[in-house]
Amino acid sequence: MASLVIRTGRADVAFDGIRTEFSLPSSFPPAALAEAESAVSRPVGDRQDLTSIPLVTIDPPGAKDLDQALCLERTASGFVVHYAIADLGAFVTPGGALDEEVRRRGQTVYLPDGNVPLHPTVLSEGAASLLPGVVRPAVLWTFTCSDEGVPTAVEVRRALVRSQAQFDYASVQKTFDEGNPHPSVAALAEFGPLRRALARARGAIELQLPEQEIESNGDGWKLVTRPRALVDSWNAEISLMTGMAAASIMLEAQVGILRTLPDPDASAVSALRKSAAALKVPWPADLSPGAFLADLDASTPEALALFTDATRLLRGAGYTAFSGSVPEVVTHAGVAAPYTHVTAPLRRLVDRFATEVCLAVTAGEDLPAWLSEALPQLPSLMGSSDSLSAKVERAALDLVEAWVLAGKVGQEFEAVVLRSGDNEAEVFIANPPVLAKCAGKRLPEGERIRVRLEEADPVERRVRFTAKT
Template sequence: MPLQRVHFVEDVPEVFRASLQDIRRELEVPAEFPPEVVAAAIEAAKNPRLPELDRTAVEFVTIDPPDSMDLDQALHIERAGDGYTVHYAIADVAAFVQPGDPIDREARRRGETLYAPDKRTPLHPPELSEGAASLLADQVRPAVLWTISVDANGESTDVVCERALVKSRAKLNYAGVQKDLDAGTASESLQLLREVGKLREQRELDRGGVNLPIPDQEIVTSNHGWGLEFRAPLPVEGWNAQISLLTGMAAADLMIGGEIGILRTLPESHEDLRRKLGATAKALGIDWPEGTSYAGFIHGLDPKVPAHAAMLAACTVLFRGAGYTAFSGSVPERPQHAAMKAEYAHVTAPLRRLVDRWTSEICLALSAGTEVPGWVRESMDDIPKIMDDADRRANAYERSIVGMVEAGLVAEQVGSVFDGVITEVDQRENTRGTVVLSTLAIEGRVNGPTPLPLGQAVRVKLVEADIAKRVVAFELVA
């Protein structure tokens, strides 16, 4: 599920510090790594299992936020006739982690990296995730190398997955790459990233898939206090994401063909969800024409427009219910990820997500025509539950942080009246529901003396904004 992350542009305001600690304690977010895990990571960093295949001549680069050090992916794209060859190197965590060792056991306990405005809680010790296993610039690293042939229409025609040594030439960031692309000074590989990315976005739209360009929320301070602003993703972030999606779909095809794997699956959304999102769009003053699909509507949103950014954040509900499906010997009846309208697997973020180590091993074996390792077969049925539990904690973490920030934003305005739209009504008590404010795009609980008018504009009074409880609550104004 896409996450809406909150960033503090400057230091964390004092009013939030205690609440962040409370959130971590309530959700049992892991603290420091145990000494034996750190010791094992230090030793593993000295003695990785290196592949024989050398692809260090390929001029890979990484593209990430400027402060990222856990670099999972490096790419290089070249022309191949009227199509393209995509080289996508993924950090090979299995070169450092043995099944059942202290690092592996701790990673299974954590499941995935967790993000908060003031700190990151990594899946693996920094000695690996930000050091020996990370695809840092000018360092030779073991990687799972995906070589994907793409035709002139952006469709994948062939894929090879193998272990190789790689060497990134540069640690790039999105803003810098976008600037170079706009100025015409980017390398040929990055210009082809734009070409392939746009082709893949069109393929996504054609099949009715949804890939949300979720804006980040940034806390900014000024002489008037502090406020919440959206940072819209750059176009290059979407193009880069399309390479990851391309790889995940290629992985799913391998697994389905080999009748063994772990897919990322999502059932079709129901009509109630369509009505709720329609009400949210109305609250934000966005037209959703009758008969327009989710994909068509979402592709028309501009994340640089604050109301559209809020709508994209609301659309993350489309991804709720996503899970992992492990299978062996027969393909699941419903293997698709409904939002993407395609079969899909997670394979591109093993430094930050546990399942990717298993799926990478499966794809390596299927691509080579060899047996899937015994430790993978023996443990793969455990991975969906581990990942589902980790996802629930990550989503609860995200919701708690967003709720904390929204409460802080209006904490001094209790008693004030706002315009909004009712986006949800409790089926058991129709005088209770959810309202979205039209100006601040804040969502909160609302009570009324009479049944709430779903989808209609209302006036509501703020009756509670509690940072510690992460609660924003309103009453309907007659």
């Protein structure tokens, strides 16, 4: 997709302003950094050597904080899936200075000119990252699955692993398109669609809204939307399967922490049905909201509007810690099953703790005291960091949108109306890819309209359009 490019010497300064505004840390405390550097040379303990498994990683281009590595095998009766996850438990001492700092941070915060990492880069981009060609401590999940892609046995253990290669989504997709995928991921083309079909049958809700990304382009920045490759969605299903398996382990043991999202409110589903009817998009009465959305052509303006309306179905997400009994709400409406986070411990705090719960439970051991004490604190820590990360991401997007459009005030653009109110609507402009507010009375959702840019203020990070009549 074409995009406009920003060339300005103020870029780094402006993003530094966002760092200051949200009090993002610029470095790690000396004691935490010293612990991380010391942990690099610390023995990882006895663990099974499984470096013979031909694991590979699939991540965005240039990524160094590699949380997951996978290997799929098609068998006579189904599939075997190996999924290795970076083992931060081998490096972070509970109660130490590094543990205290990562609890304060909660997660990696991403900005266009560099991230604010959860862990020091000596770990997140070095000793703990599943980089290719080097032996790493990992938590290895092994799934034995039926021909339908349903796990029939799950094993989780600490191991030594070695990734054979580091790939990105586009290059892996190209190998599938050309008919020569790497042997370690070739079965994804069969397994991924099976898992997606199971998700659809469960009623999982996936919103295929355009995702804005900010990219460097020499001495400037550009806004792009990147289509989601099939490989991306297939790979995501492996992570979801792992999170669902971890949740099942926790629920059976009646201890752990879940990522929860209440089922959609009946009024939200009713409102979405009304929107579909207004847009003349058929929705059979017996079709769940998730299945209805899954069948939409994401490239159409009607679908964009319905995906935007459907965001109201996914409100109230949080983390639920429990011990001794099962909480009232255990499912995640987006996944349509119990679910937890265990697959991104380099970038998200809760994953390390949830993984330790699964390891202890499956080994038949009691949770260590530090872990039991930490679980009730995690929902608040993760809630705060989720909120901060979302605000920083939105601020960066708002800033770059205003930069991109600053010299275009007065020009007209084609837009799709995503959501309409009495006097204002939310619109999406494809080129450059901008989500913005647009003044206008009850604009027609799901239709293409012409809009005029009235304001693009990088200082206030504000973009404003009006609808052309």
